[in-house]
Every structure is written in structure tokens, then in C-alpha cells.
Amino acid sequence: MGVKEEPWQTAEIAGPKKALLILKPEVVAAMVKKAKRPLIVVGHLAAEDYSEDAKMIDYAIRMSNAAGIPVVATAHVVSEFIKRGFSSATHMPAMDIGDRLADSEWKGLDGNGPYDLALFMGLPYYMEFVILSGLKHFSTNLKTISLDRFYNPHASWSFPNLSIKDWKDNIEIIVNKLGGN
Amino acid sequence: MSKKGVHVKVDEFKTDVGLFKNLELSIGRIVEEKWAEPMGPTPFPEITTLRDWDMKLLQRYKPFYLPFCDVCCLCTFGKCDLTGDKRGACGLNMAAQQSRIVLLACCIGAATHIAHARHLVEHLMEKYDRNTPLNVGGLNIDIEAPVTRLVCGIKAERLKDLEDALEYCEKQVTHLLSATHTGQEGSNLDFESKVLHAGMVDQVGMEIADLAQISVLGFPKADPEAPLTDLGFAAADVSKPTILVIGHNVPSSVGIIDYLTDKGLLGKVEVVGICCTAHDITRYSSMAKIVGPISWQLRYIRSGLADLIVVDEQCIRADALVEAQKVKAPVIASSPKNCLGLENRTENPSEQVISDLVEGKVPGALILNPDKVGEVAVETVLKVAPKRNKFSIIPKKEEIIKDAQECTECNECMRACPNNMPIPKAMKAAAKGDLNPLADILEDCIGCGRCDSACPNDFPLHSFIVKAGEEQLLKEKFKMRVGRGAIQDVEIRNVGGPIVLGEIPGVVALVGCANYPKGGKEVAEIAEEFAKRRFIVVTSGCAAMSMAMVKDEEGKTIYEKYPGAFDAGGILNVGSCVSNPHIAGAAIKIASIFAKRKLRANYEEIADYILNRVGAVGLAWGAMSQKAASIASGFWRLGVPVIVGPHGSKYRRMLLGRKDIDEDWYVYNARTGEKVYVGPTPEHLFTAAETKEEAMVLIAKLCMRPNDTSKGRAVKLTHYIDLHKRLYSVMPDDIHLYVRNQADIPITMKDEILKILEKKEWKEMGIPDPTLLPRLIRKTKGE
Numbered sequence: 005m006g007v008k009e010e011p012w013q014t015a016e017i018a019g020p021k022k023a024l025l026i027l028k029p030e031v032v033a034a035m036v037k038k039a040k041r042p043l044i045v046v047g048h049l050a051a052e053d054y055s056e057d058a059k060m061i062d063y064a065i066r067m068s069n070a071a072g073i074p075v076v077a078t079a080h081v082v083s084e085f086i087k088r089g090f091s092s093a094t095h096m097p098a099m100d101i102g103d104r105l106a107d108s109e110w111k112g113l114d115g116n117g118p119y120d121l122a123l124f125m126g127l128p129y130y131m132e133f134v135i136l137s138g139l140k141h142f143s144t145n146l147k148t149i150s151l152d153r154f155y156n157p158h159a160s161w162s163f164p165n166l167s168i169k170d171w172k173d174n175i176e177i178i179v180n181k182l183g184g185n
Numbered sequence: 186m187s188k189k190g191v192h193v194k195v196d197e198f199k200t201d202v203g204l205f206k207n208l209e210l211s212i213g214r215i216v217e218e219k220w221a222e223p224m225g226p227t228p229f230p231e232i233t234t235l236r237d238w239d240m241k242l243l244q245r246y247k248p249f250y251l252p253f254c255d256v257c258c259l260c261t262f263g264k265c266d267l268t269g270d271k272r273g274a275c276g277l278n279m280a281a282q283q284s285r286i287v288l289l290a291c292c293i294g295a296a297t298h299i300a301h302a303r304h305l306v307e308h309l310m311e312k313y314d315r316n317t318p319l320n321v322g323g324l325n326i327d328i329e330a331p332v333t334r335l336v337c338g339i340k341a342e343r344l345k346d347l348e349d350a351l352e353y354c355e356k357q358v359t360h361l362l363s364a365t366h367t368g369q370e371g372s373n374l375d376f377e378s379k380v381l382h383a384g385m386v387d388q389v390g391m392e393i394a395d396l397a398q399i400s401v402l403g404f405p406k407a408d409p410e411a412p413l414t415d416l417g418f419a420a421a422d423v424s425k426p427t428i429l430v431i432g433h434n435v436p437s438s439v440g441i442i443d444y445l446t447d448k449g450l451l452g453k454v455e456v457v458g459i460c461c462t463a464h465d466i467t468r469y470s471s472m473a474k475i476v477g478p479i480s481w482q483l484r485y486i487r488s489g490l491a492d493l494i495v496v497d498e499q500c501i502r503a504d505a506l507v508e509a510q511k512v513k514a515p516v517i518a519s520s521p522k523n524c525l526g527l528e529n530r531t532e533n534p535s536e537q538v539i540s541d542l543v544e545g546k547v548p549g550a551l552i553l554n555p556d557k558v559g560e561v562a563v564e565t566v567l568k569v570a571p572k573r574n575k576f577s578i579i580p581k582k583e584e585i586i587k588d589a590q591e592c593t594e595c596n597e598c599m600r601a602c603p604n605n606m607p608i609p610k611a612m613k614a615a616a617k618g619d620l621n622p623l624a625d626i627l628e629d630c631i632g633c634g635r636c637d638s639a640c641p642n643d644f645p646l647h648s649f650i651v652k653a654g655e656e657q658l659l660k661e662k663f664k665m666r667v668g669r670g671a672i673q674d675v676e677i678r679n680v681g682g683p684i685v686l687g688e689i690p691g692v693v694a695l696v697g698c699a700n701y702p703k704g705g706k707e708v709a710e711i712a713e714e715f716a717k718r719r720f721i722v723v724t725s726g727c728a729a730m731s732m733a734m735v736k737d738e739e740g741k742t743i744y745e746k747y748p749g750a751f752d753a754g755g756i757l758n759v760g761s762c763v764s765n766p767h768i769a770g771a772a773i774k775i776a777s778i779f780a781k782r783k784l785r786a787n788y789e790e791i792a793d794y795i796l797n798r799v800g801a802v803g804l805a806w807g808a809m810s811q812k813a814a815s816i817a818s819g820f821w822r823l824g825v826p827v828i829v830g831p832h833g834s835k836y837r838r839m840l841l842g843r844k845d846i847d848e849d850w851y852v853y854n855a856r857t858g859e860k861v862y863v864g865p866t867p868e869h870l871f872t873a874a875e876t877k878e879e880a881m882v883l884i885a886k887l888c889m890r891p892n893d894t895s896k897g898r899a900v901k902l903t904h905y906i907d908l909h910k911r912l913y914s915v916m917p918d919d920i921h922l923y924v925r926n927q928a929d930i931p932i933t934m935k936d937e938i939l940k941i942l943e944k945k946e947w948k949e950m951g952i953p954d955p956t957l958l959p960r961l962i963r964k965t966k967g968e
């Protein structure tokens with residue numbers, strides 16, 4: 005397991021402010037529990053990567069079910085949620101949800117107020133990179149977590165670059181700590 | 186009237202030098218005009234002239250900044266950390282810095298096209314005749330240059346008349362560029378307004394370039410049946426001496442064809458092209474063939490099929506000379522903008538240059554005279570080809586397997602790859618003799634060569650991938666319709682009504698470079714989807730090539746299956762990058778010819794018309810360059826939304842509407858002056874789509890306009906809902922924003938939609954005569 009703050013795409017360097025490394029998955033679970041208004045944003049790769057027994061989308065569903073976190077499905081991935089019997093995902097282009105999250109006046113999907121924590125997974129690496137950057141610079145009071153198996157430096161917290169196995173072990177712990185099984 | 190036609194006439198003028206009588210002075214050119222239309226409000230607009238219009242757009246389509254970089258390093262105060270609400274030493278904040286970078290990109294793009302146009306016009310005036318009449322479509326076209334007429338307010342009739350518009354563009358770009366200096370513009374929205382201005386003058390520059398080359402070089406003139414040409418590795422008979430031309434500015438390629446023609450050598454030498462020069466040389470001569478889009482450079486050069494390479498300008502690999510040397514192919518650089526470090530041999534006797542190139546004394550030569558390029562290229566290639574014997578650096582299968590066994594699976598190649606291609610895994614398979622996974626990568630590979638540079642073992646990975654896919658690649662030959670140029674006035678008359686009323690669901694322009702997330706086949710798929718749905722599909726540049734590179738079961742490409750007319754279900758290739766203004770021009774001509782709106786220097790009104798009535802959308806699926814950025818911004822100012830592929834998110838800024846904020850979607854009803862809600866039509870001005878599915882749904886949605894008739898809106902909604910259901914497996918969640926009254930509801934979906942409307946507490950709304958411009962409100966008598 006690599007533990008460096010090193011972007012997956014070599015040249016996508018960020019800073020001075022960079023994502024803190026998630027070294028203990030329990031911390032993510034604690035942050036989610038502590039958050040008043042968390043949200044999961046899931047891109048189309050969630051249904052494609054990483055392997056048959058470790059698909060991001062399945063973990064997103066388990067997290068959402070366990071902790072009651074709303075899901076925004078970007079691009080066409082909403083169809084994959086439906087295939088899996090998960091019908092409560094809101095579908096919205098990645099740029100639209102990024103734009104709304106950057107707006108501190110936005111009242112959220114349910115009209116109940118802004119979110120304080122957004123968890124991202126399954127967007128193309130570079131697209132997630134720039135959207136997280138937009139949020140780092142322009143959102144107030146929003147923290148972001150990248151849950152892909154790559155270090156994405158514009159998030160507030162991110163995994164380091166991980167093997168599929170290590171990623172799976174980590175995300176399992178998060179889901180379990182949130183009460184999912 | 187000219188933009189700066191200062192004309193002084195004095196009967197008597199006394200100076201220290203003496204007395205002048207009947208003195209007449211002209212400063213600048215005076216364009217004599219036969220255009221009866223009175224001058225509109227904004228001839229030759231300066232950088233702030235259309236600022237109010239820009240602010241209207243920017244108020245609705247707000248910038249969402251996506252900084253690619255947290256710091257600024259533009260001056261020696263820096264680097265400055267601009268994170269969050271920090272400011273740089275000059276006082277600039279992150280939003281302004283991002284918009285400044287966008288402006289820089291658009292200035293680069295606009296300058297590139299304008300300089301290209303300047304070179305073409307001067308070259309053509311010198312070689313042919315300054316008085317050559319401009320002719321883009323004979324009797325079929327009355328408005329020869331809709332963009333130039335709209336922006337500048339001039340009607341150019343001869344080649345020389347284009348110079349006024351060119352000077353104007355050059356001046357604007359200089360002003361715009363100056364605004365990016367430290368301590369100039371401080372507001373992000375003002376930077377954005379300047380971005381739109383850069384895009385607008387870019388459109389003028391491009392239009393001039395294409396107008397000049399169509400008129401003088403005899404390209405197809407607004408011809409829906411422009412000929413089909415061959416494209417692909419197998420398009421040309423490469424057993425012959427083969428010249429590869431790369432770039433955008435066609436005179437040197439024309440020089441080659443002309444020389445071959447003069448010497449009776451046509452058929453003895455093949456001329457093949459990559460990128461827009463390929464478009465333009467096939468518009469010039471049926472002897473030329475196309476290799477493919479920009480991303481085909483490395484694979485073709487390394488394959489060794491080209492015996493000599495001529496580069497002109499734009500989008501050419503900076504290592505073209507280095508790569509060419511590896512396959513022993515001499516290079517001729519032919520543009521002052523891209524000299525490649527080569528010695529300028531323009532004034533040397535041709536025989537001397539030819540002999541130096543043939544004997545390999547020099548790797549290449551800079552020749553800044555297109556006719557001389559023709560002579561030297563042809564004479565050299567005839568002698569070099571037999572010596573080279575198609576020398577290639579694509580490795581043998583055994584070499585790949587051997588190297589693959591040394592691969593450490595360090596992942597450096599994959600981490601360098603823009604598309605995250607699984608090269609390490611493919612190398613693992615290759616080590617065992619299976620090259621198929623490497624071959625699979627070729628389809629999605631954009632040919633950047635970053636994997637080669639990254640590999641600590643220095644494996645030429647791109648060449649491995651090319652070798653693995655070589656069998657298929659060498660057989661590839663597709664049909665593409667060559668660039669037809671402009672849209673005929675009669676075509677506009679026929680479709681203007683159906684487009685504005687919404688019965689033709691939209692005009693989709695698939696344009697731009699080849700930085701695709703998943704290969705060029707997605708462009709073909711999108712084009713065919715919308716042609717089948719009876720949209721008008723227009724294309725240009727690399728996208729036009731990519732969509733040719735897919736065949737159906739009968740072996741036909743979409744250019745063989747769909748007509749090339751500007752009509753429902755047509756797929757029309759207008760040509761190269763500089764042909765894009767024909768697309769903008771079609772939208773302008775709908776306002777002018779169909780709706781009879783005044784065209785002359787009447788930018789704001791025409792843009793307002795297009796934004797509110799013409800359901801046109803651009804998709805630059807593989808947008809890469811600064812030129813693509815400025816082309817897009819030219820469309821934004823005109824009210825045409827643009828979608829880019831996921832890599833386009835790296836343009837650092839989107840212009841997004843917020844459908845959840847009702848106040849943003851009010852327009853004036855020009856009939857009554859009332860402010861009315863019209864729904865988010867069109868929802869965005871610039872956005873990046875993550876997948877082709879998202880792009881398709883967005884295209885259908887962004888074609889809706891406030892002016893759609895109920896019949897038209899029902900057609901548009903049908904496509905939007907149908908695509909949404911098919912690709913997303915659910916109904917859209919915003920239908921209630923697009924249904925204005927019950928007649929808008931597609932009949933076949935009535936029950937389903939009525940239920941949704943009821944749930945959303947939908948209320949009926951009217952269909953206004955929409956405008957954002959208060960001055961267009963028609964006040965009734967007595968008001």
C-alpha cells in the first residue's frame with residue numbers, strides 16, 4: 005500500500021493545499037456520521053471499475069442504505085442503480101452537481117439546506133480532479149472526500165493510490181462502520 | 186463606409202512647404218459598397234461595445250470555475266497561492282485568474298485563425314489577383330459572409346476587401362491580449378465578456394480564411410453533393426512515393442498538387458494529409474487522400490509509409506521532425522509559425538535543397554514559398570522513396586514480447602496516459618505472446634505518446650500498440666464527403682421555418698479535435714443517432730473525419746448513408762476548422778433570410794434571435810486546443826450552447842444555467858413588454874459531458890428554445906424523453922419545466938406526463954415572442 009500524497013495521473017499536481025490522506029478508513033466513517041448533511045456523488049465508472057467483486061456502485065448503494073445518505077448519479081449511471089434495485093438516486097450531470105455544491109445558497113436536493121460533506125467516486129479521474137478543485141476554491145463550509153482508489157489531491161480527504169484489494173478492504177470497513185453489511 | 190475610412194478633402198491647404206490645392210487624402214481603405222441595408226448599431230464593435238449583451242448572458246449562464254492549478258506564476262511577484270479567497274500580490278483572485286486563463290486561451294485561438302487568414306489572403310492576393318471576386322456559392326448564395334457582415338457591417342466583394350475586417354480582428358486581439366497583463370482587468374465577469382469578444386472576432390477571422398480559399402482555390406461551393414474522398418491508412422497506394430502533409434494552412438499542399446499537375450506526375454506520387462490541411466487539400470484536388478485526424482500523426486509517421494513530410498501550421502506535433510528522422514523521412518517546414526529549428530532555404534536554388542535532403546545532409550528545410558515547397562517536396566520524394574524503402578520503426582511482434590517480459594508493471598505508462606489505458610496489464614499479456622489487449626488499446630488511444638516518455642525502460646509503447654493493431658489499421662479505408670463550405674440561401678429558406686418553429690428538432694454541430702475519452706467511434710454514433718432522428722447534423726475538422734471511420738454491415742460510412750444537404754436527416758461536412766463560421770453563418774442566415782431581421786452590424790439582435798429561437802447546439806467531443814476554446818466562445822456570444830467531452834472540463838470554466846432558480850429564466854414578450862418565465866431554454870451555454878450518453882441527452886435538451894411552437898416543443902420533448910428513457914432508464918425529472926401548455930405534451934406520452942405534471946404542481950404558461958432586449962419590445966400606439 006502506497007501512502008504518498010501522489011496524484012494518480014502523474015502531472016495532475018495540486019497545492020499548496022492538498023487532500024489529507026485517509027490512512028484509517030474508520031475516520032471516514034466517523035466524518036460521515038458527524039456530518040449533518042452528507043451526499044454521495046457517483047460517476048459512471050462506478051459501474052465499470054474496478055473488478056467484478058469490487059464495484060464502486062455496490063459500495064455506494066450499501067453506504068447510502070446504511071447511513072441514509074442521498075445519492076447523486078452523474079451521466080447515465082442512474083440506470084445501473086435502477087438495475088440494482090436502488091431507485092432513490094437523483095440523476096444530474098457532474099458539472100451541474102459540482103456547480104450547485106459550490107453555491108452556498110443552494111438548498112439541496114430536498115430543499116432542506118446546503119450539504120456539509122460530499123463523497124465522490126466513479127468520475128473520470130481528471131474530471132473529478134477539476135470539480136473537486138472548483139469546490140475546494142469556491143465552496144464555503146463543504147468538505148469533500150474522494151473514495152476512488154486513487155489520490156485525488158483537490159479533495160479535503162482522499163485515499164492514497166491503492167491496489168484493488170486494499171481499496172476493497174478499506175471501503176468495506178467504512179461501510180461496516182456505517183452500519184452496512 | 187469603412188471602419189476607419191477617414192477621408193479628408195480640402196480645397197486649399199497652406200503649410201511651410203507650400204500651398205496645396207484640391208488636396209484629397211485617404212487614411213485607410215475606403216470600401217465602396219453596394220449594400221443598401223442601412224448600417225446597424227454596432228459596426229466593428231470594440232471590446233466593450235457588446236458588454237451589455239455579454240452580461241445578460243453571464244447573468245443567466247454563470248461561470249463555474251474549475252481551477253486546474255492553485256497558483257499563478259505569470260509575473261515575478263509570483264508564484265501566488267490563490268487558494269480559496271486568497272489574492273495574489275497584484276490583487277487578483279482565483280475567479281479572475283481562471284477567467285484570465287480562459288481569455289488567454291481564446292486570444293491564442295483567435296490569433297491563430299486570424300494570422301492564418303492574414304497569411305492566406307496575402308498569399309492569394311499576391312499569387313492570383315487582389316480583385317478576385319469572392320464567391321462561396323455562386324447564385325445560390327447572396328450573403329457571402331454572414332459573420333463578417335454581422336460583426337463588421339461590411340459587404341466584401343473582392344479578396345482585397347477582406348483586409349479591413351482582418352485589420353479589425355488583429356486590433357481586437359491585441360487589445361484583448363493586453364487585458365491579461367498584470368494589473369489590467371480585475372473582474373472575472375469582464376474577463377468573460379472579453380472571452381466572448383475574442384470568440385466573435387475569431388469567427389470573423391475563420392470566415393475570412395475560408396471565404397478566401399473557397400473563392401480562389403475553387404473548393405466546393407456550398408455543394409451538398411461534394412465528392413466523397415478516401416480516408417484511412419489504406420486510402421492511398423503507399424507503394425508509390427508518398428508525401429504526408431500535416432497542419433491547417435493549405436497553400437504549401439496546393440503547391441505540391443500544382444507541381445505534380447504541371448509536371449504530369451499526378452498518379453505517380455501520393456499526397457496524403459492529417460488534420461485540417463487534409464480537409465482542405467481534398468477540397469482542392471481529388472488526387473489527395475486523408476490519413477485521419479490529429480491523433481494519427483505518430484502512428485502514421487512511425488509506420489514509415491510517408492517518404493516525406495510537409496508541415497504547415499497548427500496542431501502539428503512538436504516532435505514531428507524528431508519522429509520523421511527516426512524513419513529517415515525528410516521534413517519540409519512551410520510556415521513562419523512552425524520553423525522547427527530548420528535552416529531557411531527559401532532563397533537557395535531548389536536543386537541544392539533537394540540534393541541535401543535526398544542525401545540526408547540535413548533532416549529538413551524551411552521553405553517559405555508554397556510553390557517552391559511543391560517543387561522541392563515532389564522532386565525530393567521521388568528520389569528519397571526508393572532509398573527509404575518504407576523504413577519503419579514499428580517493432581516486430583517478437584521484440585514486443587521480449588520487451589514485455591522486462592516490464593516491471595510500475596504503472597508509470599498508465600498514470601501518464603490521458604485515458605488511463607491499461608497498458609501494464611496489456612504488457613503482461615504480451616509477455617505471454619497475446620497482443621490482443623495491446624491492440625484493443627489502439628481504438629481509444631489518442632496517440633499522444635506520453636506512455637513512451639513515461640516508461641522507465643524506454644519502451645516505445647505507442648509503437649507496440651500500433652503494431653498490435655496493425656493488421657486492422659493497414660486495411661482501413663473509409664469514405665468521407667469533402668468539405669462543402671457554406672450553406673445555400675435556398676436551404677436556409679426551406680428549413681428556417683421548421684427550425685424556428687421547432688419542427689426540425691435541432692441543428693447539431695459535431696466539431697473539434699480528437700481528444701476523445703473513448704475513441705472516435707462515439708462521434709460516429711452520436712452523429713448517426715441524431716441524423717436518424719431527423720436533426721440536421723453539421724460537422725467539421727477532426728470530428729468530421731472520426732465520424733467517417735465506422736462502417737455498417739454493408740461496409741458503408743455515414744457519409745454514404747445520409748445526404749449532405751442542410752436539411753432534416755442530413756450529415757454535412759462543412760470542411761476544416763476555419764469552415765466553422767458556415768455553421769454560425771447558417772444560424773445568422775436563419776435570422777436574416779428567413780426571419781428578415783436586419784443583419785448589418787446588428788450583432789445583439791441577431792444573437793438574441795438565435796438564443797431564443799434557433800435550436801442549434803455544438804458538440805466538440807474531443808476539444809483539445811485553444812482554437813477550440815475560441816471557436817466555442819464565438820458560438821456562446823451568438824447564443825449557441827456548446828458541449829465538450831470530459832477532457833473539456835480542463836478548459837477550467839463552464840457557463841451553467843440553474844434550472845432550479847426560476848428568476849433566471851424570464852424573457853420579455855416583445856409583443857407586450859411583459860416579463861415571462863420560459864423555462865431553462867437552453868439550460869446551459871457551456872458544459873462538459875461525462876459520457877456520450879450524457880452528451881446525447883444534453884443535445885436533445887439544449888435544442889429547446891422559448892420560441893418553439895407547441896408542435897415543435899412536442900417533437901423536441903419526444904426526442905429528449907426518448908433518449909433519456911433509453912440511456913438513463915428513467916424519465917427526466919425536469920419535464921415540467923419544458924411543458925408550457927397541454928399542447929406541448931407528446932401525444933404518445935400524454936398520460937405518463939400528465940401524472941408527472943400533477944405531482945409537480947405544474948401551471949400552464951404562455952408562449953411569448955421572446956427577447957432579452959427591452960429595445961425590441963414593440964410598443965403599441967398611445968403607450
Ligand code: SF4
Pocket residue numbers: 257258259260261262263264265272273274275276277367
Ligand atoms: S499576475 Fe498577479 S497573481 Fe499572477 S503571479 Fe503576478 S502578482 Fe501573482
Ligand code: SF4
Pocket residue numbers: 598601602603604605606626629630631632633634635636637646647650
Ligand atoms: S499514446 Fe495512447 S496509450 Fe499512450 S499515453 Fe497516449 S493515449 Fe495513452
Ligand code: SF4
Pocket residue numbers: 591592593594595596597598599608609612639640641642644646
Ligand atoms: S511504464 Fe514501462 S515498465 Fe512500467 S508498466 Fe508501463 S510498460 Fe511496464
